[in-house]
Amino acid sequence: MRRRFVIEAVMIATYGHLLVPTRPVDFIVPYSSIAELYEMRDGTQPVMDDPEEDVHVRAKINELIAFFEDSLNRKKIERILQVPWRESAPLLLNDHIQFTVVHAVDNAQYGERFDPVETELLLSAIKLDVPLLSDQFEFQDKLIEAEVPVQVYDIEDFEFAVEEGISPVDMEL
Known part of the structure; x- marks a missing residue:
């Protein structure tokens, strides 16, 4: 069974370990976060603090853009852009992703509480009833403070989320 997670497209380019899961994964990506890849690629601001990492992540962003x-x-x-909340057919990267x-x-x-991309991420997770992956502690804290009914995993807990995860029953306890 394929595990599903809502995630920002740039995190897939930033965190290489997401592309080598131990089980099949379906990354659900809001379209607006794909658009952000173009802004990051074309922008003058560094994506990463370390210049070598910045070059590497920009290359991965270009690869992801080419894939999409x-x-x-x-x-x-393009088919999904006609109807709000429509999901694309699966875009296969490999056997696992x-x-x-x-x-x-x-x-x-x-x-009011979240920026537009954050809002789309959390609404996607709620609407599709799947966990959210994030590396942003402030965003995770805001989700908890606002009591948003969404399961969120820190990006560092990705393998746990793929292998075991926390069931909805456990969440209620």
């Missing part, structure tokens, strides 16, 4: 721009993948993505792009739509429910 592949003609078959691009067609799957697939992507599902969702045309998430920001709404006012969480818009």
